[in-house]
Amino acid sequence: MSESDDTTPDGSTSTEEPIESDPESESAESDPEPTESNAEPATDGSARVGDEPDGDGSTAGSGDDPNEGGSTDVETPDQPVHAPEDAGVPTGSTPLEVEGLRRTFGGIVAVDDVSFDVEAGTLTGLIGPNGAGKSTTFNLITGMLEPDEGTVRFNGEDITGLEPHEIANQGLARTFQIARELEEMTVLENMMLAPKGQVGESLWRSVMPITRGEVREQETDQLERVWEVLDFFEIDHLAEEYAGNLSGGQRKLLEMARALLTDPDMLLLDEPFAGVNPSLEKRLLEHIHELREQGYTFLIVEHDMDLIMNNCERVIVMHQGRVLKDGTPAEIKESEDVIEAYLGGEV
Template sequence: MSEASERSRPDVTDTPLRVQGLEKQFGGITAVDGATFEVERGTLTGLIGPNGAGKSTTFNLITGMLTPDAGTVTFDGEDITGLTPHRIADRGLVRTFQIARELKEMTVLENMMLAPKGQRGERLWRSVLPVTRASVVEQETELLDRVWETLEFFDIEHLAEEYAGNLSGGQRKLLEMARALLTDPDVLLLDEPFAGVNPTLERRLLEHIHELRDQGYTFLLVEHDMDLIMNNCRHVIVMHQGRILTEGTPAEVKANEDVVEAYLGGDV
C-alpha cells in the first residue's frame, strides 16, 4: 500500500502502548490481576495464554470496552484509562474482534466507506450547501480510491458488491482488518484474527500483517496458538490466571518452565 509505505507519524515515544497494574473483577472472580506490559513501536508483539488467562479481557480494558477496577493505560504518552472506545480509536488505537463485527446488511464496499474518520459528508450542512458540496464530493472520491487500494491489498476487491453477511468466516476477518486499517491506526490490537480461518487464508493474513509491520504499523496480537506466535512475533507476553507470567523473546519464553507448566495445566 503506497500510502502506508512511508508513514510519517511524529514519534511521541518508541513505546506507544503502556499498561500498568490493570485489574478487573467480575463478582468474586479476578479476570485480570495487575497486568503490566509495554508494546514497542513498529513491532509485532504476541499476547498468549491458556483459555481463561485474561487475554481478551485485557484487550477490552485497553480499548475502553470495559473499565478497569485499577491500573492505567497510556497511549503515546496520554492516559486513556476509562475513555470510551470511539475516543480511544480516534487517537489511533484500534482493535479487531475474535468474532468479526461487520454490518451484514451492507456491501463490503459500504462497510469500508464507513471506516475513515473525519468525513465531511457526515455533517448535513456540509453536504447540502453548494459552497461545501464540492469539497465533500472531492473527499469521497479520494476515500473511494483508498478503499479500493485497501481491498486490493487484502485481495477482496472482487467481493466489493457482496453483502458482508454472505462472506465466509475468513473473508470477514479480512474485511475487518481492512476496515480497521482505513481508520489510519497507529497501533492495531488483533483479537485472535486466525480463529476459524483455514491454513491458506491464515498464511495470507500473516503475510499482510508482516507487510504492514514493515511499513511502520504496530501490532499487539492475542492468540492461543503458541507456535504461530513464536514463529511470527519478536516479543511475547504470556498471561496465566489474569497475571503476566513472563515476557521476552520467543526463545526466552519457550525456555521458561512456568510457561510449559501453565500450558500443561499444572500449578505455577
Template sequence: MSEATEAPPEESTDAVPGEDSEPPLVVEDLRKTFGGITAVDGASFSVEEGTLTGLIGPNGAGKSTTFNLITGVHRPTSGTVRFHGEDITGLSTHRIANRGLVRTFQIARELEEMTVLENMMLAPKGQVGERFWHSVLPGLRGQVIEQEEELRERAWQQLEFFEIDHLADEYAGNLSGGQRKLLEMARALLTDPELVLLDEPLAGVNPTLEEKLLDRVHELRERGNTFLLVEHDMDVIMENCEHVIVMHQGQVLAEGTPAEITGNEEVVEAYLGGDV
C-alpha cells in the same frame, strides 16, 4: 602578542530523538473485577513500536478483558493505560480509535446487509459528510463529494492490498469467515492506525487465507505499524512474533522472545502443558 586560545566547543544538550521515550503502549497494574471475579489482576506490560507482539495464555487468563480495557470497551477497576505517553484509561472506544489505537474482534463485526465497499467507507474518521449542513448546503456539498471520492479510492487500494477487491460489491453477510477477517482488518487499517490489537484474527481461517493475512501483517509492520496479537496457535506466535507476553490468572506470568518463553519452566507448566 599571545595567540588567542580557542574556546572548546560547547557540549550539545539536545536529546537524541527517541531517547528515554517510552513505548507506544504501556499498561501498568491493570485490574478489572466483575462482582466477585477478578478477570485482570495487576497486569503490566508494554508494546514496542514497529513490533509484532504476541499475547498468549490459557482460556480465562484475561487476554480478551485486557484488550477490552485497553480499547475502552470496559473501564478498569484500577491501573493505567498510556498511548504515546497520554493517559487513555477509561476513554471511550471512539476517542481511543481517533488517537490511532484500533482493534479487531474474534468474531468479525461487519454490517451484513451492506456491501464490502460500503463497510469500508464507514471506517475513516473525520468525514465531513457526517455533518448535516455539509450534506445539504450547495457550497459545502462539493467538499463532501470530493472527500468521498478520495475515501473510495483509498478503500479500493486497501481491498486490493488484501486481495478482496473482487468482493467489493458483495454483501458482507455472504462472505466466508476468512474473508470477513480480511475485511475487518482492511477496514481497521483504513483509519490509519499506529497500533492494531488483533483478537484471534486467524480463528476459523483456512490455511491459504491465514498465510495471506500473516503476510499482510508483516508487510504492514515493515511499513511502521505496530501489532499486539492474541492467538491460540502457538506455532503462529512463535514463528511470527518478536516478543511474547504470557498471561495466567489475570497476571503477566512471563515476557520474552519466543525462545525464552518456550524455555520458561513456569510457562510450560502453567500453559503449554509439558515439554515443548
C-alpha cells in the same frame, strides 16, 4: 487475554448487545467476563488464495488452492507490498504502556496488576491458557471495559476509560474474534464508513451548496483510498458483495482492512486466525508482516503458540489474570513456569 453501543474498529457504532450484557464467553478462552463469544469455526479464503465453504456450504469465493501450504512461519517478502499510508510512530518508542490494570466481576478477579508495554514497529504476541485474562485485557485497553485500577497510555496520552471511538480516533484500532461487519451493506459500503473526520457525516454540510463540493472531493479521495486497501488485502473483487454473504476468513480480511482505513499507528488483533483455513492464514500473516514493514505496530491475541513463536519478536504470557512471563520466543519456550501453566501444573 460497556457501553450502550458497541463500537467497531473504526469508531462507528452498531446495534449489537453491549459487551458486558453478553452471557457467553469467548469460545477459545474462558475469561470470567463476557467477551466476543463462541465463534463457530469457519473455513474460507478469498478467491485469490483459495476458498473453502462455510458451514452451510456457501462461499463467496471458489475452490481450494492446492499450492498453498499450512505453514505459518512466514518469510517477509524482499519487496513487501506497501500499505496505503505509512504509520507515524517512530521505531524504538513505546506507543502502548499498560500499568497495574485490574478488573473484577463480582468476586472474580479477571485481570490482576497487569503491566507491559509494546515497542513501536513490532509484532508482539499475547498468549495464555483458557481463562488467562487475555480478552479482558484487550477490552480494558480499547475502552470496551473500564478498569477498576490501573492506567493505559497510548503515544504518551492517558486513554484510560475513554470511549472506544475516542481511542480509535487517537490511532489505536482493534479487531474482534467475531468480525463486526454490517451484514446488509456491501463490502465497499462497509469500507466507506471507516475513515474518520468525514465532512458528509454532518447533514447540514452534505446538503449546503457551500460545502457540497468539499464533501464530494473528500468522498472521491476516500473512495480511492478504499480501493487501495481492498486491493492490498486482495478482496477488491468482493467490493459489491453483501458482507453477510462473506465466509469467515473473508470477514477477517474485511475487518482488518476497515481497521487500516482509520489510519492507526497500532492494531490490536483478537484471534485473527480463528477458524481460518491454512492457505488464508498464511496470506493474513503475509499482510501483517508487510504492514509491520511499513511501521505499523501489532499486539496479537492468539491461542496457536507455534504461530506466535514463529512470527513475533516478543511474547507476553498471561496466567490466571496476571503476566506470567514477558520475553523473546526463545525465553518463553525455555520457561518452566510457562510449560507448567500450559500443562496444568502449579505456577
